[in-house]
Amino acid sequence: MRNKKQLLIEQLDQKLKPFQETEMVLVPDKGWVNTIRTTLNMTMAQLGTKLGVTKQGVKRIEESEAKGSISINSLKEVGDALELKLVYGFVPKDGTIDNLINNKAQTLARKIVLRTNQNMKLEDQGISDEKIKQSVIDLATEIKREMRKSLWE
Incomplete structure (x- = not known):
């Protein structure tokens, strides 16, 4: 009989399964914010207007993401401004x-x-x-x- 801990492990593995079956997602060199903004042909000023910050504020956001020092809340705000959903999580390196x-x-x-x-x-x-x-x-x-x-x- 499975104990409670084993059941929790199995449930977590089930939740992570869709992510384990996809190829490894590599973060672009300049970060997702810059990559998505430029792909959409959006200027820093345009994104800044949506976020309520200046063009320089957008530049700081993009730089902090590229350095890995951006907060999750900041990424959520950018996602909301771009009408995108932030996906965040941890996936085991080897399997489950x-x-x-x-x-x-x-x-x-x-x-x-x-x-x-x-x-x-x-x-x-x-x-x-x-x-x-x-x-x-x-x-x-x-x-x-x-x-x-x-x-x-």
């Missing part, structure tokens, strides 16, 4: 949130099992490679089920 958690749990489990096995070897009680492999799988499953905070250290 579930995969991310699995990978982190496997890494942590392997670290714990190998450290424990090293201590056991010092006492001539080391375990076989097959037993190590199974121990990592078992511990990773437990770590994932419990969603230990140590997963993110």
